[in-house]
Amino acid sequence: MSENPPATGPLAAPVEVAVITLFSAARLTHALNQFTLLAGGTGRLVVAVWLDEAEAPVVDGVTVIRVPPGREGLRLAAGRNAGAAEALRRGARLLVFLDADCLPGPELLERYAEARYEHPESVLCGPVTYLPEGAAPRTPDGLRAATAPHAARPSLPPGETRAATSDEQRLFWSLSFACSPQAWVRSQGFDETYEGYGAEDTDFASRLQQRGIELRWVGGAHAYHQYHPTSSPPIQHLDDILRNGALYRDRWGSWPMEGWLKAFEEADVIRLRHGSWEKTRP
Structure with missing residues (x-):
């Protein structure tokens, strides 16, 4: 795991909950919306990791760490x-990872905290709703009314949890998850060999399974993914997907992001040759 880079932001006593988010210039507005909803909580630390080359912005009430791009x-x-290293340094008892795109639901932190108390050795995942273009809920009632969890992952009633089956392990989603410090340390964090788009979260899920760490679905821990334009399949990330996918395949024996790879094949931009995906043209 990374050594802890210098941080900017408020220094305070040890905290109960640390929310760790990644942001960049492309997602600055989304991140600021998230920070607004997280502001003002007692015993709470927000650690925002700035990923761009440019100087990191200063955000009131937020501890900002800079991790510049790699090659x-x-x-x-x-x-x-x-971000996790900074949270642990500050004594956080619950680590909540929330992508910059995501708004925390009104019960997200509470539900993760309850599940952490009952299952301190597990990695916890709540449901995520993808908000449509133009939707901008900012109040608890507005967020609840917008709730429509992505159907590809379990969504349990509030207050309920269950362990993921072995077949569900690959459904781990880094958009929103949480764990205790001991579960994080046992997981050994994310593999920093992965750079650019894709596969680092699938690799993390495989690490959990290899180390016997339970993945547990948490009802009511809703997050809301803010709309932004995207392409499908994400052709702008093709090189990253092929590079990181091959890295994952070499380590775990199968290809991640199979849906994207199939879509790229159907678009005739990649082909499978001798067990490896390659571009059909430079």
């Missing part, structure tokens, strides 16, 4: 590790 792009794995 292959943004260092998402290293950023999460650095």
Whole structure:
């Protein structure tokens, strides 16, 4: 895991909950919306990891850490590790990882804290709603009314949790998850060999399974992904997907992001040759 880079922001006594988020210039507005909803809580630390080359912004009430890009792009794995290191240094008893795109639901921190208390050795995942274009809920009632969890992952009633099955392990989603310090240390964090888009979260899920760390679905810990334009498949990330996917394959014996790879194949931009995906043209 990363050594802890210098941080900017408020220094305070040890905290109960640390929210760790990654942000960049491209997601600054989304992140500021998130910080607004997180502001003012007692016993709470917000650690924001700035991933761009440019100087990190100063955000009131937020501890900002800078993890510059690597040779292959943004260092998402290293950023999460650095944010967790700062949270542990500050004595946090619960680590909540929330992507900059995501707004915390009104019960997200409470539900994760309850699940951490009951299952301190588990990594916890709540449901995520993808907000449509133009949707901008900012109040508890507005967020609750917008709730429509992504159907690909379990969404349990509030207050309920269950262990993921072995087949569900690959459904781990780094958009929103939480764990105790001991579970994080046991996991050894994210593999910082991954740079740029994709596969570092699937690799983390495989690490959890290899180390016998339970993944547990947490009902009611809702997060809300703010809309932003994207392409499908994400052709702008093709090189990253092929590079990181091959790294994952070499380590774990299978390809991640199979849906994207199939879509790229159907678009005739990649082909499978001797067990490896390659571009059909430079």
